[in-house]
Amino acid sequence: MTGTAEERTTAARAMVFPLAFAQFVCSYAATNMNVAISTIADDIGTSVRGIQTTITLFTLTMAALMIAGSKLTDIWGRKACFVAGLVVYGTGALLATLAQGLGLMVIGYSLLEGVGSALLIPPIYILITVAFDDTGSRAKYFGVVSAAAGLGSAAGPLLGGVITSSIGWRASFLSQVLAVAWILVLSRRVIDPPRTGPKPHFDGLGAVLSAAGLFFVVLGVLQSGTYGWFVSREAFTVGDVELIPKGGISPVWVFIAIGAAILCWFFLHVRQREKHHKNPLVSVRLFRDRTSNLGLTTQTIQWLTMQGTFFVISVFLQQVRGFNAIQTGLTLIPATAGILIASAAAERMAHRHSQRRLIRAGFGTVLLGFGLLLLLVREQSNVLTFAPGLLLIGLGIGIMLTASVNVVQSSFPERDQGDISGLSRSVSNLGSSLGTALAGSILVAASHPGGRPFALSLTMMAVITFIGWVVALLIPRRRPESR
Incomplete structure (x- = not known):
């Protein structure tokens, strides 16, 4: 950016809103479909399983292509990649709005919205990183984007339920089209500082290997809700051929093993390219930074905890308490409020405390929230008993x-x-996928998700949160110099 320091700061702040709003839309798309599955299935003449498959494919597409999409930011430019992602995403949302059958729904929602998300999400975080130099400012605006992501995930069922009930499910996709159009207009504010040095070449084989590996790993995790983690609850068939009988080893591990093998091939490929001084899809030096590796681990556990908790609470409220989507969304408001409050205070906290201390404090606060949920919530208890625990979880x-x-x-x-x-x-x-799968593997296996299964699911989330707290203890007090 050119101009005075004040002008550069003003320009950087102006682009935060369209970036955060884009993150909100992508997070909203990942959760709002869940409350309209039956309605959409009836309207376009397909089955509930067919719509569930489109949701799974959206998650798989986005997860599998995220690394390849981020590499394109170095080739096309961050703003160009962001805008291209918006166009692809908006096109997908429009096709989903017009869908009269499952085929167009899969193309629009699962594929194009998934590809668009993989293109536009990485530039959001890159642009904020390069636009703000100091940790406090970065924390403030990362807080805005993180709040948008959390708000989109939490508000998806509520907004999706309201729109589906009052207008129709197509209006939910049309609202995404209009939101993307507005973000495209606002994207004129986005300023992409020029990169120095030559543009890297795109590693095509690396992109295929990373996408395939992540696809099978995430697919395996998502299949746990159907087949279970260890013993297959039902026979696994391909066409008319039964590959794994009911009671055999869960196919979850078959998919994960295939994904792990492909990812090992990917890492060997990346190391070989670097050895011959060629541009890999991802540099292996990223995995040699202890601070970053521990941060990635805590980040994984945080999203696992958030999505897993939202899933557990949503299933409990809808299947045990008989709540509809709107009532469920309203009950989750304390968690959403906690995320917004903490994110708004991110800059102030970053100036006063180290990032390591904040991560530890966050995990500790979430653990207290789980304790309150387990202590206060019962099958017939007042809905207000959820509020203290959910608020603390959101804050953490x-x-x-x-x-x-x-x-x-x-x-x-x-x-x-x-x-x-x-x-x-x-x-x-x-x-996120792990959180839903782990919690779902317990609740789906139970004939009644209340009582012991509910408590067991929350306890599992609490144990994983404690592991995250331990990992946070290992983060160095001061970040080593970037290499």
């Missing part, structure tokens, strides 16, 4: 989401921002 997540993003993104110089942003968003998606 809001505190540490911003801090973890800051730790990871600030661990590397500008030349590596494309790579680390894609890696960061990929682990966040993996964490």
Whole structure:
């Protein structure tokens, strides 16, 4: 950016809103469909399983292509990649609005919105990193974006339920089209500082291997809700051929093993390209930074905890208490409020405390929230008993989401921002998928999700949160110099 320091700061602040709003739309799209599955299935003449498949494919597409999408920011430019992602995403939302059958819904929602998300999300975090030099300012605006992500995920069921009930499910997709059109207009404010040095070449084989590996890993995790984690609840078939009988090993591990093998091939490929001084999709040096690795781990656990908790509470409220989508969304408001409050205070907290301390405090606050939920909530207890625990969980997540993003993104110089942003968003998606799958594997297996299964799911989330707190203890007090 050119001009005085004050002009550069003003220009940087002006572009935060369209970036945060774009993140909100993508997060909203990941959760709002859940409350309209039956309605959409009936309207376009398909099954509930068909719509659930489109939701799964959206998650898979976004997660699988996030690293490749982030690499394109170094080739096309960050703003160009952001705008291209918006155009692809908006086109997908428009096709989904007009869908009369499952085919167009899959193309529009699952594929194009997934590809668009993978293109536009990484530039959001890169642009904020390069626009703000000091940790406090980065924390403030990472807080805005993190709040938008958390708000989109939490508000998706509520807004989706309201729109579907009052207007129709097509209006939910049309609202995304209009939102994307507005962001495209606002994107004129986005200023992309010019990169120095030659543009890297795109590693096509690396992109295919990383996408395929992540696809199978995430697919395996998502299949746990159907087949279970260890013993297959039902026979696994391909066509008319039964590959794994009911009671055999869960196919979850088959998918994960295939994904892990492909990812190992990917890392060997990347190392070989670097050895021959060629541009890899992701540099292996990203995995040698201890601070960043620990930050990525806490980031994964944070998204796992958030999505897993929202899933557990939503299932409990709808299947045990008989709440509809709107009532469920309203009950989750304390968690959303907690995320917003903590994110708004991110800059102030970053000036007063280290990122390491904030991550630890966030995990500790979430643990207290789980304790209150387990202590106060019963099958017939007043709905207000959810509020204290959910508020603390939201506050804790809001505190540490911003801090973890800051730790990871600030661990590397500008030349590596494309790579680390894609890696960061990929682990966040993996964490979200794991959270829903882990919680769902307990609740789906139970004939009644209340009582012991509900408590067991929350206890599992609490144990994982404690592991995150332990990992946060290992983050160095002072971040090593970027390499």
